Amino acid sequence: MTGHHTATGSPFAPHTPDETAEMLSVVGADDVDDLFDIPDPVRFDGEFGIEQRSERAIKRELRETLGENADLTEFLGRGHYDHYVPSLVDHLSLRSEFLTSYTQYQPEITQGFLQVLFEYQSLLVELTGLEIANCSMYDAATALGEAATLADRVRSTDGHRVLVPELLREERRDVLENYVAGTEMTVETVPDDDGNLDIDALADRIDDDVVMVYAENPTVRGTIEESLGRIADLAHERDALFTLGTDPVALSLLKRPADVGVDVVVGDASVLGLPTSYGMGLGLFATRENFVRQVPGRLVGASEDRAGNRTYTLTLQTREQHIRKERATSNICTNQAWVALRTAIHAADLGPSGLVDLAETCVTEARDLAAAVDDVDGVQAPVHDRHHFREFVAHTDQPAPAVAGDLEAEGYAVHAVGDHELQICVTDANAGRADELVAALEEVAR
C-alpha cells in the first residue's frame, strides 16, 4: 500500500488501511462501524446515490453546467453592483492562512486577520464619520434588520414603528419584516417625491412612536438623496434613530453620514472586493460611539501583549451569543470576514484618489449614458430630475418587459421595473460597452 488515497474513501482522510487497523486496536474496536453508538432503528444503511467524481470531472461538469448561463453584458444594479476587482485582491485574499482560518478566538496566532479587520473597521469609520464599525453582517438587507433591532433596544419610546422608503427593494423590506417579526416593531412606508424621500409625507407620518427612520443614498432608483439633513432633523425631533443605507464607493464622494445626523449606516460593502457572485454580499454596519454595547456582530479592538507591543483582539464579546445567549445583541456568529478582507484590500488598492475617481465615474457615466439613452427614439431618460449615481430609470414607450426581453436577446441585461420603465446601471465594469447598449436599444425600443 503506497498512497494514502483509498479507492473508495474520502480523498481527504489520509489513513492507510494498516494505520486504521492500528488505531482501531488502540481504541479497542474491531471495526470502525462499532464506534458508532447509534440505535439500530435510526441507523442509515442506504445509499445517497451521489457518485464520487474526480477533481477533473467536477471541474468539467461545473464548467458545462455554469456554461449554460447566457453570456450577457449586465447593466444591472438595484443594490448589487459590479466594479472591476483588481487581481491583487484574489491573489492576496486566497493566501490560505487567511482563507482557511477560523474566527479569531486565539488572537496570539491570528494577528494578521485581526489587523485586516481592524483596518476594515477604520476604513468604514473614515467613510461614514461614525466612530464604530463592526467587522461584518451578511448583506445590506440583514444589516438593515439588525439596525432596526438596535434602534428598538436603544430608544425609550413606547412605540415600535419603523419608517422606510416606499422605494425600497422589496427583498430588503421582506428581510427587515422577518427581523422584526419576533418584536413588537411594525414597518411602514414613506412615499417618494421624484425619486427622493417625500419630506412632507415623512413629517406627516412621524410621531413619538417611531424608533427608526430609514433612507438610502443613493436610492434604489439611482438618485442621490438631497434632504439627508432634513430627514435626520425630523427623526431626531421624535427621538428616533436615522439609519442610512449606502455603500463604500458612494461614501467616497457623497455627504459624510455623520455630518448630516445619521446614527447608523448599513449597506453592502461587497461592491468593493467581490464580483457579482449571484448576490453574495457583505453587510456594512457603522454607528455612533454611545451605542457600542448594543452593536450586533464582532468588533476588533487594539490592545497590548505581554511584550508591550500593540496587538488586536476580538472585544466586547459579552454582547455576543456565545456568552449572553438569548440576551445577545444578535444571533450572528459566522459572518462575512473573508469578504471584508477582500473589500479592505480592494479599497487599499484604490486609495483615496482611486475611490473618489471611481465614485465620480459612477456619476459621470450614469449621466452620459442617460443622455445617450434619452436620444433614442421611444425612450426618455432619466425619469427623475435628480442627480444620479451608477444607475437611472428610463421611460419606454413600448412595454418595458418586452424591451428588456429584446435587449437580452441582443446580449444585454437591464431591469424592467415597471410597465414602461427600465432601469440601467453603469459602472467602470461595463462602461466600455455602453455605446453598444445604446445601439441595441435603438433597434428594439422604437
Next chain:
Amino acid sequence: MTKFDQARWTNEEDDQYEPLLSEKDSTEVEIDGDSPLPDDLTRDSLELPELSEPELARHYTRLSEMNYGIDSGPYPLGSCTMKYNPKFTEDVAALPDAAVHPDRSEGSVQGTLELLHGLQDYLARIGGMDAVTLQPPAGAAGEFTGILVAKAYHEANDEGHRHEVIVPESAHGTNFASAALGGYDVVELPGGDDGRVDLDALEAALSEDTAALMLTNPNTLGLFERDIEEIAEMVHDVGGLLYYDGANLNALLGRARPGDMGFDIMHYNVHKTFATPHGGGGPGAGPVGVVADLEPFLPTPRVREADDGYELFEPEETVGKVHGYQGNWLVLVKAYAYIARLGDPGLRDASAKAVLNANYLGERVDYDVPYGPYHHEFVASAGDQDAADVAKRMLDYGVHPPTTKWPEIVPEALMTEPTEIENRETLDQLAAAFNAVSVEDDGTLAAAPERTTARRIDQTSAARDLRLSWQSLEE
C-alpha cells in the same frame, strides 16, 4: 515534537508588529469644484492610506504569515469542524460563469439554477429531508430561518399561542439567540448525568406552549442521543417540532439521517461538514431542510425543475426572505463540488475517520474525559488547570487549541474535534502537546504563549479602553 515559531516583524523603536496602513501613509483628497456634483451633496475630503501595489502586496503577505489557518497546522476546534479545504473548489467558484448578477432573468441563469437545484437535492438526500432552501447565509441564519418556519407552521395551524423553544444547556449559544430573535421564550433544558438529554427533565419542560425543541445529535459533548426516537415522540406528542442543529453532522454522514430520527427541520453548516473555507469567520452558508409538511413555509424564492429547465418559485405560505438575494452563492458552489468529490463512499468514510480520530485522540490524551463513548469530538477537563491557559500554552506546540470552557457542564472544558483529515502521526503530535501541557505548572501556562506572533494579549484592557479604529489610536 514539532518546534513551532510563527512569523512576526517587530519595529523595536515603537514596539509594533506590522504597522497599520495608516501609519505607512495617509493622503487627504479634497473634493472641490471639479466634482461632477454640487458641493452640498458631497463630502469635503477623504483621508486614507495611498500605497503602491508592491507595498500592499508585502503588507498583506506579512499579515497572512501572522495568521494561522488549517493549512498551517492542526485545528481541532470542537464544534467548529475545521477540515482541509480542497483547492480545486476555489477554481470552480472562480469560473467566469459563476459571476452573474442576482437579478438576471431565470432563462439566462439556467446553469446557476441547475447547480442550486443539484445542491438542494444532495442535501435533502444526506439529511433525509423532503425539501431544502439554500438561502440562509450562515448556520445561525439557518436556525433563525428554521424558527421562522416553525412559527409560520404553528400559526397556520391555529397554534400561534406556542411561545416556548426548548434548548439543552449544552447547546450552541446561537440556538438561544436565534429563538429569541424569532420572538420565543427560551426554556433551558438541564442535561442528564450521562451528558445526554434527561427524559424526565424534557417531560417537565414540554407543554402546550412548546413550539420546538432544538437539538444537535451527536451533542456538543460528542455523545449520540440514543433516546432520540423517544425524544421525537415526546416532542411530537405535545404538538411541538423537532429542530436539528447541523453543527455536528460530520459525525453522522452516511450513518444516520436527521429525517429518519424524527427531526422536522434542520440546518446544514456546509462550511463545516462540506469543507468550504471558514475565511477567518465567514462566509459560511446554512441551508435549511424540512419535512414535507413544512415545505410550503420555506423562504422565497426556491428553485425547481420546470418543463424546460429550471425556474424560481414562491412557496405557497412562504415566510418571506432571510437574505437580500439567494445567500452565499460562492460557498454553495464549493459545497456542491466538495460533496461531488466525496460521493457516497467519501461521505461515509469521512464520518468513519472523524469518529475514529476523535476516539483515538481521546484515548491518547492524559486529561480526564468525563463522558463517553464519544463520536466526532470529546470534551476533556483540564481539572486544576485553567483551560484558557492550557489553550495559550498549546499554541507554543504549533497546534490550534481546542474550544475552551464550553460546554460549561465539564469543568475547564477542552472540546476537541480532530476531524477526519489528520493522520495518526499528527494525532500523536496533538496528544503529545496535550500531555506536555497537562503536567506543566501554572506559571509556565500563565507565561504562554512565547512562540506565536504576539505574546499573551490583554483582552480585559481591550474591552475597558475601547480602541476600535486607527482613528481612535491617534486620539
